[in-house]
Amino acid sequence: MASSNRPSPVLNLATRWYNYPLTMKKTKSMDTVSAFLSPYAHRIDHYLDLWVTEEGCPPALREVMRYCVLNGGKRLRPSVVMLSAEAAGGDAADELPQRCAVAVELIHCYSLVHDDLPSMDNDDLRRGRPTAHVLFGEAMAILAGDALLTRAFGVLCEAVQLDNPQNGAHVGRLVWELTRGAGSGGMVAGQVADMDLCEVPEGPEGLDYIHRNKTAALIRAAGRMGAICANSDEKTLAAITGYCESLGMAYQLVDDLLDVTGQITALGKTPGKDQVNGKRTHVTELGFDRARELSEDLTACAVEAISPLCEKGQKLQTLARLLVERNC
Ligand code: GRG
Numbered sequence: 016m017a018s019s020n021r022p023s024p025v026l027n028l029a030t031r032w033y034n035y036p037l038t039m040k041k042t043k044s045m046d047t048v049s050a051f052l053s054p055y056a057h058r059i060d061h062y063l064d065l066w067v068t069e070e071g072c073p074p075a076l077r078e079v080m081r082y083c084v085l086n087g088g089k090r091l092r093p094s095v096v097m098l099s100a101e102a103a104g105g106d107a108a109d110e111l112p113q114r115c116a117v118a119v120e121l122i123h124c125y126s127l128v129h130d131d132l133p134s135m136d137n138d139d140l141r142r143g144r145p146t147a148h149v150l151f152g153e154a155m156a157i158l159a160g161d162a163l164l165t166r167a168f169g170v171l172c173e174a175v176q177l178d179n180p181q182n183g184a185h186v187g188r189l190v191w192e193l194t195r196g197a198g199s200g201g202m203v204a205g206q207v208a209d210m211d212l213c214e215v216p217e218g219p220e221g222l223d224y225i226h227r228n229k230t231a232a233l234i235r236a237a238g239r240m241g242a243i244c245a246n247s248d249e250k251t252l253a254a255i256t257g258y259c260e261s262l263g264m265a266y267q268l269v270d271d272l273l274d275v276t277g278q279i280t281a282l283g284k285t286p287g288k289d290q291v292n293g294k295r296t297h298v299t300e301l302g303f304d305r306a307r308e309l310s311e312d313l314t315a316c317a318v319e320a321i322s323p324l325c326e327k328g329q330k331l332q333t334l335a336r337l338l339v340e341r342n343c
Pocket residue numbers: 087088089090091092123125126127129130142202203206229230266267270343
C-alpha cells in the first residue's frame with residue numbers, strides 16, 4: 016500500500032474513540048431539560064453533522080472536529096437561537112436560523128476544547144468523554160478549535176448563497192452579533208479576566224464582568240441572532256436581549272453551584288474544579304445559599320424581561336425555569 020493510503024495513526028485513534036461510551040448518567044432534571052430541548056437539539060445535531068467541516072479538510076482534522084462537536088452537548092445556545100426566532104414570529108426551521116444555530120454551537124464547542132487545554136482549565140473529561148487534547152494531543156486540539164471557530168463564520172456566510180436575497184442583507188449583521196458575543200469584547204474577554212490575565216475589579220462587580228462576558232455574551236448573541244433572522248422589531252429584540260442577559264448570568268451561577276454539588280456522572284465533566292483552580296465564583300464570593308437565591312432572582316428577571324412577548328415568549332420562560340432547576 017502506498018504510504019499516502021495508509022490510515023493515519025491519529026485517525027485510527029479517533030475512530031477507536033469515536034463511539035466512546037458516554038459516562039454521563041441521565042438524571043431526572045437532565046431528562047426534563049433534554050426533553051424540552053430535544054426537537055431543537057435533534058435538528059441542530061442533523062445540521063452540525065452536515066456542516067461541521069468544509070471541502071478540503073484533511074480526514075484527521077475532520078475526525079477531531081467531529082469528535083469535539085457530535086458528542087451529546089445540551090445544545091442550549093443553538094436552541095436559544097431557534098426559540099428566539101420563534102418568539103420573534105419567525106420559523107426556526109428556515110435555513111438562516113439553522114445556520115446561526117450551527118455557527119453559535121461551533122463557537123461554543125471550540126471554546127470548550129480550548130478551555131479544557133492544559134494551559135487553561137486543564138481538564139480531561141468533557142461531555143462524558145476524554146477531552147480532545149487527551150486523545151489527539153494538544154496541537155491537534157488547538158487546531159481543531161481554531162477550525163471550528165473559523166468554520167462557524169463560514170457556515171453563516173454560506174447563507175448568502177441561498178435563494179432568499181434577504182439572507183444576504185442579514186448576514187453582515189449576524190456576523191457582527193456573533194463577533195461581539197464571542198470575541199475580544201465578549202467571551203474571550205471573559206476568559207482572559209477569568210484566568211486573571213487582565214485587571215478585574217474586586218468583588219461582585221468583577222465577577223459580574225467575568226460571567227457577563229465569558230458565559231452570557233454568547234447566549235445574548237444567540238438570542239439576538241434568532242430575533243434578527245425573524246426580522247424582529249426593536250421592542251421584541253430588546254425583550255429577547257434582556258432575557259438572554261439574565262438567563263446567561265443565571266446559567267453560569269447554576270454552573271458554579273453544580274461545581275460544588277454536582278456528580279461527575281451527571282455533569283460529564285469534573286466537579287470541584289473551581290476550588291482546585293482557586294477560581295472566583297458566586298459561591299466563593301457570596302456563599303452557596305446566597306448564590307442559589309441570586310440564580311433564582313436572575314431567572315425571575317429573565318422571565319419578566321420576556322413577558323412583553325406574551326404567548327410567544329412562553330417557551331423561553333419555560334426554558335429559564337427548567338435551567339435553574341437542572342443538576343447537570
Ligand atoms: C477558550 C475563549 C475561550 C472561552 C472559554 C466556555 C468557556 C469559555 C469556558 C468553559 C468553562 C465554563 C464553566 C464556562 C461557562 C459556560 C458554561 C457553563 C459552559 C458549559 O456549557 P454547557 O453547560 O455545556 O451548555 P454543553 O456540554 O451541554 O454544551
